[in-house]
Amino acid sequence: MGAMEQTFSQRVYDVVRRIPKGRxxxxxxxxxxxxxxxSARFVGFALHANPEPGVIPCHRVVFRDGSLAPGFAFGGPDRQRELLEEEGVAFVPPTGNAPCGADGWKVDLDRCQWRA
DNA sequence: TATCTGACTTTGG
DNA sequence: CCCAAAGCCAGAT
Incomplete structure (x- = not known):
C-alpha cells in the first residue's frame, strides 16, 4: 500500500473536521x-465540492475578515451565524460603519479563531 | 497536456 | 469609506 496520497481537498476536510466546537x-x-x-481559495472550493453534510463543520470556516460566504453558504449566511451562535462563538456587531457581507455581523476572530 | 475556473487574500485607486 | 484588479494553487474538463 504505498499510495496513501490524499488530494488536497481530502486534507482540507480532515482539518476542518478537527475544528473544535465554539471555534x-x-x-x-x-x-x-x-x-x-x-490555496485559501481552494479550501472553499473543496468544501463546496464534497462537504459531507453533518460531518464537516464548514460553517466554522469564515473569511479572513470574520465575515461569512455570501450566497454560496449552505442555506445562507444567516443560517451560518445561527449555527455559530449555538456553539458559543462570539460575534461583533456592525459598528455602524462596517459594510461586511452577511448581515454586517462578523465572527470575533480575536476571541474565537481556532488555534491548532 | 493545456486551459479555465474558483466558499480567498492583499494591495491599490 | 467603497470598488476593482492581480496573484495564487489545485482540481475539473
Whole structure:
C-alpha cells in the first residue's frame, strides 16, 4: 500500500473536521494546516465540492475578515451565524460603519479563531 | 497536456 | 469609506 496520497481537498476536510466546537478558522488558516498556505481559495472550493453534510463543520470556516460566504453558504449566511451562535462563538456587531457581507455581523476572530 | 475556473487574500485607486 | 484588479494553487474538463 504505498499510495496513501490524499488530494488536497481530502486534507482540507480532515482539518476542518478537527475544528473544535465554539471555534472558527479562516480559509487561509485551514489551507495552511492542510499544507498549502496559498490555496485559501481552494479550501472553499473543496468544501463546496464534497462537504459531507453533518460531518464537516464548514460553517466554522469564515473569511479572513470574520465575515461569512455570501450566497454560496449552505442555506445562507444567516443560517451560518445561527449555527455559530449555538456553539458559543462570539460575534461583533456592525459598528455602524462596517459594510461586511452577511448581515454586517462578523465572527470575533480575536476571541474565537481556532488555534491548532 | 493545456486551459479555465474558483466558499480567498492583499494591495491599490 | 467603497470598488476593482492581480496573484495564487489545485482540481475539473
Amino acid at each position: 472558527v478558522a479562516t480559509y487561509g488558516q485551514v489551507a495552511a494546516l492542510a499544507g498549502a498556505p496559498r
